[in-house]
Amino acid sequence: MSSNASDSRETTTVSPGRRDDVALSVEGLRRSFGGITAVNGTSFDVKDGSLTGLIGPNGAGKSTTFDLVTGFTEADAGTVSLYGQDVSGLHPYQLVERGLVRTFQTPRELAQMTVEENLTIAPQNQTGENFLYSVLPGLRKRVTVEEDSVKERAREMMSLFDIEHLASERAENLSGGQRKLLALARALMTDPDVLLLDEPFAGVNPTLQERLLEHLRQLNADGYTILLIEHDMEVIMDNCEHVLVMHQGSILTQGTPDQVRNDEQVIDAYLGGSA
Ligand SMILES: Nc1ncnc2c1ncn2[C@@H]1O[C@H](COP(=O)(O)OP(=O)(O)O)[C@@H](O)[C@H]1O
Ligand SMILES: [Mg+2]
Structure with missing residues (x-):
């Protein structure tokens, strides 16, 4: 599917900080709703071809981050790049045309x-x-x-x-x-080339969850880049090569599942709730 598309992108104009192996790059994203800062200077990269997890307590800003990245909500600040091209402010359909698609926490x-x-x-x-x-x-x-x-x-x-x-x-x-x-x-x-999935297993029975997971692993093996929001830590830890941890609107820490699992800040964030 996407290998040719990705290859052709190798020759496109790139921003100065571009790294070839990055599919999606988010820099300083910010968004407030009234007095609530839902996303507060979020920055991260998603490696091309990776299955990356995005976790964090309820209210951490994960879904809003997806809304900002995919153009469903306008950002107050920050940039989004797709394969090195600045796609900030594009509409959802324009992003889909460029290979970025998302699903919603509540199916639509x-x-x-x-x-x-x-x-x-x-x-x-x-x-x-x-x-x-x-x-x-x-x-x-x-x-x-x-x-x-x-x-x-x-x-x-x-x-x-x-x-x-x-x-x-x-x-x-x-x-x-x-x-x-x-x-x-x-x-x-x-x-698409890049799939952002917001809690795709919520409300799914364990058998079907395992089937869905098998599909995701296969899609990833076929070359799709996947960023996965999931509240079940074990699912993330068992399937993702890289994990981003969000807390109070920004990335608290990131790393391999083992690094994240043993991170004191992560344990505190979860125990402390989202306050
Ligand atoms: N449209 C909105 N209007 C007001 N507050 C919002 C809106 N969307 C999200 N929020 C608030 O932003 C914060 C982050 O929400 P969300 O991104 O859904 O978190 P998560 O997906 O990590 O559980 C929460 O406090 C939520 O209530
Ligand atoms: Mg959410």
Whole structure:
């Protein structure tokens, strides 16, 4: 999938601080809501091809960081770079076109539509449905021009996630776990390079969680760069090569699972709650 796309990016104009192995770089991101500073000068890099974890107590600013990185919320300050190119301030759909896609903590599929429609529907008729527009912008062209190829990719995704039998089922009838599979399938419809996943296992039973994890490991092995927010420390520790720890709006520390696990600051942050 993305190796050619990544290769072609090697020759694009780069910012001075660029490192070739960095897929996503965030510098000094900041965002307040009224009196609450949700994200307070967050900086980190996500290595190309890595499966990186983002953890931290409730309210640490993880989801808001995803919102800022993916253009769903405007930042007060800071920059975001994708493969060395400054993409700060771009809209979600523009970022999807550049290979960055995210899923939400609470799935946002269209409840009244079938699984297949959720994967293929053209967003131009969805005025106001910003999330769909942003998740499936690549389809705007393809649905009209290459409808068959969109359907074919949707079938591929349903097959990959073993939800073909649910193709004609309305999304509202899916279990929590099936919705998470659908969310991941939708994200992959646009063939991204970098996937930001916000608690993809929340509300998923252990069997399906293991299946989802297997998918993520396989996607990562296939070359996708994945940044994963997950509250279950063990899942992060067992699967991520690098872990970012957020606390009160900024990165408290980062390192390998072992380094992070034994870090006093991390233990204190979790024991102390998010206050
Ligand atoms: N749209 C918003 N309006 C007001 N406060 C917000 C908004 N989004 C997030 N927050 C606040 O920002 C802080 C960080 O939230 P969030 O990013 O969801 O944390 P996490 O995902 O780490 O649990 C919390 O205090 C939350 O209440
Ligand atoms: Mg969150």
